[in-house]
Amino acid sequence: MFVDTIIVGAGIAGIAAGARLLRAGLDDIVILERAADVGGTWRDNVYPGVACDIPSHLYAFSFRPNPAWSQRYSAGSEIQDYLRRVARDEKLLIRFGTEVTDMEWDDSENGWKIRTNTGAYRCRTLILAAGRLSEPKSPEFPTLSTFEGPVMHSSRWDTGVDLAGKRVGVVGTGASAVQLAPRVAATAASTTLFQRSAAYVVPRNDAEIAPETQALFETDATALTRHREALFAEAELGHAARVADGVDRAALRNTALGHLEAQVTDGALRAALTPDYEIGCKRVLLSDDYYPAIASGAVHLEPSALVALDGNVAIAASGNRFELDAIVFATGFATTRPPYAQHVRGRDGRLLADHWSEGMTAYATMLVAGFPNLLVLDGPNAALGHNSAFVMLEAQAELAAALIARMSIEAVDVIEATESAEREWTARVDAASTGTVWLSGCRSWYVDERSDRLTLLWPGTATEFRDALRAVAEAPLPVANENIPA
Numbered sequence: 001m002f003v004d005t006i007i008v009g010a011g012i013a014g015i016a017a018g019a020r021l022l023r024a025g026l027d028d029i030v031i032l033e034r035a036a037d038v039g040g041t042w043r044d045n046v047y048p049g050v051a052c053d054i055p056s057h058l059y060a061f062s063f064r065p066n067p068a069w070s071q072r073y074s075a076g077s078e079i080q081d082y083l084r085r086v087a088r089d090e091k092l093l094i095r096f097g098t099e100v101t102d103m104e105w106d107d108s109e110n111g112w113k114i115r116t117n118t119g120a121y122r123c124r125t126l127i128l129a130a131g132r133l134s135e136p137k138s139p140e141f142p143t144l145s146t147f148e149g150p151v152m153h154s155s156r157w158d159t160g161v162d163l164a165g166k167r168v169g170v171v172g173t174g175a176s177a178v179q180l181a182p183r184v185a186a187t188a189a190s191t192t193l194f195q196r197s198a199a200y201v202v203p204r205n206d207a208e209i210a211p212e213t214q215a216l217f218e219t220d221a222t223a224l225t226r227h228r229e230a231l232f233a234e235a236e237l238g239h240a241a242r243v244a245d246g247v248d249r250a251a252l253r254n255t256a257l258g259h260l261e262a263q264v265t266d267g268a269l270r271a272a273l274t275p276d277y278e279i280g281c282k283r284v285l286l287s288d289d290y291y292p293a294i295a296s297g298a299v300h301l302e303p304s305a306l307v308a309l310d311g312n313v314a315i316a317a318s319g320n321r322f323e324l325d326a327i328v329f330a331t332g333f334a335t336t337r338p339p340y341a342q343h344v345r346g347r348d349g350r351l352l353a354d355h356w357s358e359g360m361t362a363y364a365t366m367l368v369a370g371f372p373n374l375l376v377l378d379g380p381n382a383a384l385g386h387n388s389a390f391v392m393l394e395a396q397a398e399l400a401a402a403l404i405a406r407m408s409i410e411a412v413d414v415i416e417a418t419e420s421a422e423r424e425w426t427a428r429v430d431a432a433s434t435g436t437v438w439l440s441g442c443r444s445w446y447v448d449e450r451s452d453r454l455t456l457l458w459p460g461t462a463t464e465f466r467d468a469l470r471a472v473a474e475a476p477l478p479v480a481n482e483n484i485p486a
Helices: 012-023 076-089 175-185 211-219 221-243 247-263 267-272 290-295 339-343 389-409 419-433 462-474
Strands: 002-008 029-032 100-106 111-116 119-128 151-153 167-171 190-194 299-302 306-310 313-316 321-323 326-329 374-376
Touching (some): 002 111, 012 029, 100 339, 175 190, 175 299, 190 313, 211 221, 221 247, 290 299, 374 389
Parallel strands (some): 002 119, 119 374, 167 326
16 A cells, blocks of 8 residues: 555644644645554553653643643643543544554655555655654563562553552652552552652642633633643743753752752661762652552551562562562663664665664754665654653654655655764764753753763754744755755
């Protein structure tokens, strides 16, 4: 089956791309999704307490704002319902239950050959929208098989497992762990949190959105737009704390440490919960119930990593031992080495994983040298540490739509970044990353350990990202073997 454009993945990135292409008049598109529903991370993450840490009204598409958000920070189920509505209302053609197993460029036909579990496809343009939070990462212990109770990753939550009255071990102290640990502790007999490194946590200050505010946004589109713009401007101010050590970073640090001091009075426990790296180097978390759960004893903090299991006894790096009935790994995802890169072959059969062997790179964060007519969304340097992912993904989707439309208008069969253009763009990103807090020395999923480069985050503001991609959309099309303005 031939389709002009195939999009792989029906999460936020895939929905953004599909909607923007349709709105640009490009209707010969199909989205291939291995699961049975849209939503990506919001479909997969159903653990207790799952919610967004970006204000709800900013965590939505500009072309489909949602006036009816119920909370300042929406729960995962509400976000998932929103994404379902967008996919339906935008009339996206999605083939569910279709897992892509191989993607290969065909020089003879200037197109891609796609193999899936349900059949083969061909397309001119391929958009990878599989995301960076799709493949869970769990520690591998040789003795894990000796554990007799349920074991699950936070993003593969088994709703059939009842943790009430159980002794539960939670491994990790990232965003998922901070949300789920207090909820698990509410019904578990005991909850032990294994902390490899402490996190900075700031107040969440969540609240219900008043019915009169919902009604206003429902009837007054201008009021909703202004509210979104104000939230965006406020979030952009958070970038200053990440790029320079000054008053903004000090203020953020003081907020986090003040929050810790106010909620944890025990000095030794507070010391164990105090990070040993600069704020912002890792993700800054939002919670009002995480510290109280630990301070009250509902969650027992083990300030060292889980390193082994002896049957149902968990052994920490400190040597402490804990009898457990269930284990939850809240240990993140394969971010710097996206698994889909093992299934994409460009010119001369080169694997995308090999091209990215020292870290992800791309021209304009989307075009990869040697991989014609391939557009990567939510890949190299396309995430943020201070603002909404929707803003970034919309900017990428707009660029994808512009490039594909111009290919037809200008009768161009192939767009492809040259190696020099990709190198020059990467050098600019690296230069902008120098001196930022993300490269201040901590170990985080933002930085590729193979090259010590910042490969996940865009080092600038969301506004700068949007402007940079719009400039690419207006420049000459990137055609192989021609110079591309970098």
